Amino acid sequence: MVPLEPQEKVLLSTDFLSTTHGELACESCHGGDAVSMDKSSAHTEMDPQPSINNPRKACGECHEEIVEAAGDSLHATLAPFTKVLQKRATMDNWEHVDEARKNHCASCHTSCGGCHVSRPQSAEKGFVNGHTFQKRSDPLNQCTACHGSRVGFEFYGQRGRGDVHAKAGMDCVACHGAREMHAAAPQYLQGRYDLDQMTRCTDCHENLRFGSVREHAVHIGKVQCQVCHSQTYVNCYSCHVGKDSEGMAFFQNSREVESMKIGLNDDDRAPGAGYRYMLVRHVPSDPEMFDFYGKDGFANFGKVPTWKRTSPHNIQRRTWQAATCNNCHGNRDLFLSETDLLDYEKEANSKVAVSDGMLPKAVTKTRKLSIDTSKVRTNMVVDANWLHENLEDKQLVVIDARDSAAYDKGHIEGAISLDPLTAGLRSGADAEKPFTLEEHSKVAEFFSRKGIAASDHIVVYDQKASTAPALLAFLEWAGATRVSYLSGGVEGWHLGGFHTVSEPTTREAHAFGGTVQPAFIVDSDTVAKLSEKPDTVVVDIRLIDRTLGLTKHELAGRAGAIPGSINVPFGAFYMENGFLKSPTELLWMLETYGITPDKTVITTCDTGIAAADGFFILRYLGFPDVRVHDEAWVNWSRTR
Amino acid sequence: MKGSSGLFVVVLAGLLAGGLASTAWATDTSSCVTCHLDKEMLTRNLSGTTARKSAMQSGQG
Numbered sequence: 066m067v068p069l070e071p072q073e074k075v076l077l078s079t080d081f082l083s084t085t086h087g088e089l090a091c092e093s094c095h096g097g098d099a100v101s102m103d104k105s106s107a108h109t110e111m112d113p114q115p116s117i118n119n120p121r122k123a124c125g126e127c128h129e130e131i132v133e134a135a136g137d138s139l140h141a142t143l144a145p146f147t148k149v150l151q152k153r154a155t156m157d158n159w160e161h162v163d164e165a166r167k168n169h170c171a172s173c174h175t176s177c178g179g180c181h182v183s184r185p186q187s188a189e190k191g192f193v194n195g196h197t198f199q200k201r202s203d204p205l206n207q208c209t210a211c212h213g214s215r216v217g218f219e220f221y222g223q224r225g226r227g228d229v230h231a232k233a234g235m236d237c238v239a240c241h242g243a244r245e246m247h248a249a250a251p252q253y254l255q256g257r258y259d260l261d262q263m264t265r266c267t268d269c270h271e272n273l274r275f276g277s278v279r280e281h282a283v284h285i286g287k288v289q290c291q292v293c294h295s296q297t298y299v300n301c302y303s304c305h306v307g308k309d310s311e312g313m314a315f316f317q318n319s320r321e322v323e324s325m326k327i328g329l330n331d332d333d334r335a336p337g338a339g340y341r342y343m344l345v346r347h348v349p350s351d352p353e354m355f356d357f358y359g360k361d362g363f364a365n366f367g368k369v370p371t372w373k374r375t376s377p378h379n380i381q382r383r384t385w386q387a388a389t390c391n392n393c394h395g396n397r398d399l400f401l402s403e404t405d406l407l408d409y410e411k412e413a414n415s416k417v418a419v420s421d422g423m424l425p426k427a428v429t430k431t432r433k434l435s436i437d438t439s440k441v442r443t444n445m446v447v448d449a450n451w452l453h454e455n456l457e458d459k460q461l462v463v464i465d466a467r468d469s470a471a472y473d474k475g476h477i478e479g480a481i482s483l484d485p486l487t488a489g490l491r492s493g494a495d496a497e498k499p500f501t502l503e504e505h506s507k508v509a510e511f512f513s514r515k516g517i518a519a520s521d522h523i524v525v526y527d528q529k530a531s532t533a534p535a536l537l538a539f540l541e542w543a544g545a546t547r548v549s550y551l552s553g554g555v556e557g558w559h560l561g562g563f564h565t566v567s568e569p570t571t572r573e574a575h576a577f578g579g580t581v582q583p584a585f586i587v588d589s590d591t592v593a594k595l596s597e598k599p600d601t602v603v604v605d606i607r608l609i610d611r612t613l614g615l616t617k618h619e620l621a622g623r624a625g626a627i628p629g630s631i632n633v634p635f636g637a638f639y640m641e642n643g644f645l646k647s648p649t650e651l652l653w654m655l656e657t658y659g660i661t662p663d664k665t666v667i668t669t670c671d672t673g674i675a676a677a678d679g680f681f682i683l684r685y686l687g688f689p690d691v692r693v694h695d696e697a698w699v700n701w702s703r704t705r
Numbered sequence: 706m707k708g709s710s711g712l713f714v715v716v717l718a719g720l721l722a723g724g725l726a727s728t729a730w731a732t733d734t735s736s737c738v739t740c741h742l743d744k745e746m747l748t749r750n751l752s753g754t755t756a757r758k759s760a761m762q763s764g765q766g
Contacts, residue, residue, distance in 0.1 A: 071751050072744055072747040072748045072751060073744075075741055075747060076741065076742070076744055076747060077738065077741045077742050079742065082738070090735060091735055091737040091738065091741075092735075092737070095737070097737065098736075099735045099736055099737050100736055101736055102736045102739065102740065104740065104750045104752075107736050107737060107740070213765075214765035215765075299765065301764070301765060304764070307761065308759075309759045309760065309761045311759075313757070313758075313759035313761075314759065315758070315759035315761040315762040316762060316764070317761065317762065317763045317764060318763065318764025318765055319764065320764075321764060321765055349764075
């Protein structure tokens with residue numbers, strides 16, 4: 066979502082004035098004094114959000130039926146949320162739980178305006194289209210402005226490969242139409258999945274049982290669709306809320322982990338939910354979540370699971386867990402077990418955890434996957450334990466590729482700071498060709514000043530696998546011969562039980578040496594020429610909304626994608642916290658796109674960084690001919 | 706009869722035109738619209754209080 070300046074947020078478009086809503090006088094919805102040219106008197110008794118404060122008058126005079134129903138919709142009331150809190154609390158402590166709910170959770174609701182005219186309040190408002198009302202909510206400025214991390218990231222490929230529906234150009238409303246969005250939620254509704262009008266996969270995908278896919282006939286009624294068709298998703302842990310010294314409400318979510326767990330369906334009353342196994346997501350509830358408002362808020366914490374039914378918005382026809390029977394059957398790690406549960410949540414999840422007896426047994430007759438991992442360059446990835454053991458090695462150079470503020474706060478002992486985004490390895494945003502790699506001599510000289518030699522063993526880490534793999538790609542291009550990525554980055558380091566330090570390290574300058582690998586970097590002309598060859602594939606590592614042309618980089622000439630390129634979004638390559646998927650899974654995933662080691666693979670993106678990240682993974686997997694299109698879409702789109 | 710119905714049409718058209726024109730006129734002179742269509746005027750009148758997040762906030766919502 067592009068940030069808006071405060072004046073842009075409230076700037077009307079002239080087109081709005083000729084729409085039906087634009088022909089109404091402003092004050093008929095907003096009040097205020099429409100004669101005064103002085104802002105404060107014009108704003109006197111002006112209602113900034115009439116559809117929240119007075120929906121019946123502002124919207125209901127024309128849209129009476131919708132407003133009546135939608136006033137009780139899940140978006141307006143968040144009623145199941147209150148229900149869950151009531152179950153966890155007792156009558157004695159409800160008052161302070163409810164106060165916390167109002168201060169921290171209830172601000173996330175929305176009403177007519179937040180879906181049809183402006184960005185929602187919790188996304189800091191601002192007109193989506195100059196105050197022109199839109200029947201269809203805008204997926205990027207409205208729906209995912211709130212449902213961002215758990216839906217938007219997964220749908221558009223920031224985490225995982227994105228969703229087939231997104232790739233097909235479907236927006237949120239394509240599935241979640243007015244019937245569902247405006248539906249009044251009955252008082253007795255326990256959870257959002259119980260809503261009759263809620264959209265279901267089978268609304269479109271009818272009669273699967275009798276279709277050509279054998280697995281459907283075998284699994285229908287036993288597993289939720291998402292169990293086979295979703296990818297890993299984010300799980301949050303242990304949220305705590307409070308107010309800061311200025312009285313501003315905040316929450317702190319202590320941990321976010323990308324993973325996947327199948328649990329038992331503890332509640333099959335929801336319409337269409339008669340299956341036994343379902344995907345479960347860890348919600349951030351914690352017994353002490355609302356302690357700021359009073360102790361023991363959740364005396365009945367054990368009454369509601371903290372691993373909840375989920376429907377991740379990252380659907381794919383082919384997924385790793387369903388690639389072959391025994392990726393799922395008998396795979397203990399994939400099923401929620403007692404050992405996955407924290408002490409305080411054992412009772413809460415007793416009906417959801419899958420006991421060994423409930424684990425589907427491995428099958429003997431199954432399709433074998435033949436993935437050749439013999440070419441994987443395993444030494445290009447190290448883990449925290451390896452690094453800890455080898456830190457003293459004189460030939461080892463450790464580079465922290467995060468920004469300098471993160472480095473200053475705490476870094477791995479002995480690591481030098483080098484953020485490839487700001488170090489000057491690439492041209493600037495104002496250059497004729499923005500963000501392209503500088504001449505080799507300049508880059509090599511820079512590495513020399515940093516005390517890095519091409520023959521050193523160079524280990525690079527970051528936080529979320531964005532700058533570190535890119536720097537490794539630039540180092541390889543410059544001539545470094547032994548480079549490794551620290552899987553899991555700084556989070557993996559901490560999880561390994563290791564500490565960071567704040568005293569900076571610098572190395573004495575010495576010659577980088579190294580022979581440039583010119584073939585690793587290609588310009589747009591070369592991409593255009595090579596992409597016509599049948600044995601070349603151009604892999605676009607941007608998010609789906611970019612390749613569909615729904616959004617564009619601010620420096621790009623236009624929205625769009627290189628003709629013939631295959632979009633494999635960034636999240637397909639790396640787990641969110643910088644951990645790597647297994648080489649087998651990565652090779653399998655790439656093969657589903659037709660990206661195989663016998664091809665020349667060119668990676669591209671907006672500004673060359675994600676392309677370089679993808680380059681690193683392909684090199685690690687043993688692809689013999691990989692190249693980075695460092696000019697990327699920003700430059701391609703300016704001239705082509 | 707013919708003449709008077711013709712006159713009626715003219716009067717009606719006049720009323721409609723006047724009605725429409727006066728709605729347009731109302732919007733034109735609405736101070737809300739005048740200011741909210743003008744980026745510079747808006748910028749000059751900003752109250753400067755932007756929505757802030759607490760510095761203590763962390764993690765995904």
